[in-house]
Amino acid sequence: MNILHIDCSPRLESHSRKLSAGIVEKLLSILPGAQVHRRDLGFEPIPHTESAYAEVLSTPATLAAAGRTADALRLAEELIQEVEAADVIVIGTPMNNFTVPSVLKAWIDQILRVGRTMKSTPAGKVGLLQDRPVFVGIASGGVFTGERANQSDFLTPYLSAVLACIGVTTVHYLPLQATAFLDDAKADELRASLIATIEPAMVNLVSSLV
Numbered sequence: 673m674n675i676l677h678i679d680c681s682p683r684l685e686s687h688s689r690k691l692s693a694g695i696v697e698k699l700l701s702i703l704p705g706a707q708v709h710r711r712d713l714g715f716e717p718i719p720h721t722e723s724a725y726a727e728v729l730s731t732p733a734t735l736a737a738a739g740r741t742a743d744a745l746r747l748a749e750e751l752i753q754e755v756e757a758a759d760v761i762v763i764g765t766p767m768n769n770f771t772v773p774s775v776l777k778a779w780i781d782q783i784l785r786v787g788r789t790m791k792s793t794p795a796g797k798v799g800l801l802q803d804r805p806v807f808v809g810i811a812s813g814g815v816f817t818g819e820r821a822n823q824s825d826f827l828t829p830y831l832s833a834v835l836a837c838i839g840v841t842t843v844h845y846l847p848l849q850a851t852a853f854l855d856d857a858k859a860d861e862l863r864a865s866l867i868a869t870i871e872p873a874m875v876n877l878v879s880s881l882v
């Protein structure tokens with residue numbers, strides 16, 4: 673059983689890092705033998721789309737000519753294979769300006785590819801990967817969901833659309849909100865209660881994978 677653990681915050685004392693670490697810890701308590709593969713986009717950002725990659729993706733012909741082994745696709749292949757190898761994906765991410773931080777967007781730009789992780793049909797894009805559970809721990813300085821929401825949320829609908837595009841539709845969001853106003857004790861309490869809410873889903877999903 674493989675867990676892909678992705679973090680996106682550039683901060684060490686990060687709420688989303690603590691949340692994703694707590695989710696992974698909970699998964700490991702259910703699946704003690706699971707292997708954890710780390711992709712730390714916050715501390716080791718991947719480059720934004722580069723010229724050779726954009727050239728290859730610019731037309732169906734250039735994409736077909738490149739095949740999977742082209743130098744320009746090496747990073748994309750590595751990242752896609754990390755997703756394919758994962759039975760469960762855990763993402764810790766801040767909300768930045770109502771959506772995902774640019775380091776996560778850079779990862780998305782490498783993961784979605786026609787003919788590899790999705791296909792284009794007259795009815796729209798169809799995912800080519802198997803579904804697998806994704807747990808997304810989000811830290812936001814303000815409030816974007818629930819009765820006290822006072823800002824737009826382009827993060828969860830966007831990330832759900834992106835993942836669905838490659839075939840991944842079982843996505844659970846754990847929003848740790850108003851971090852700008854939390855002391856450590858309150859943050860610990862909220863984090864623990866968020867993780868407790870997804871424990872049954874985690875047990876079900878994981879047992880279906882075993």
Ligand SMILES: Cc1cc2nc3c(=O)[nH]c(=O)nc-3n(C[C@H](O)[C@H](O)[C@H](O)COP(=O)(O)O)c2cc1C
Nearest residue numbers: 681686687688766767768769770811812813814851
């Ligand atoms: C560039 C930037 C943009 C941000 N945009 C938002 C935002 O749109 N909404 C919000 O609630 N918080 C926003 N924040 C606050 C962060 O979401 C908050 O500090 C969060 O706890 C950061 O995650 P971390 O603790 O995992 O580092 C922003 C922070 C930064 C640095």
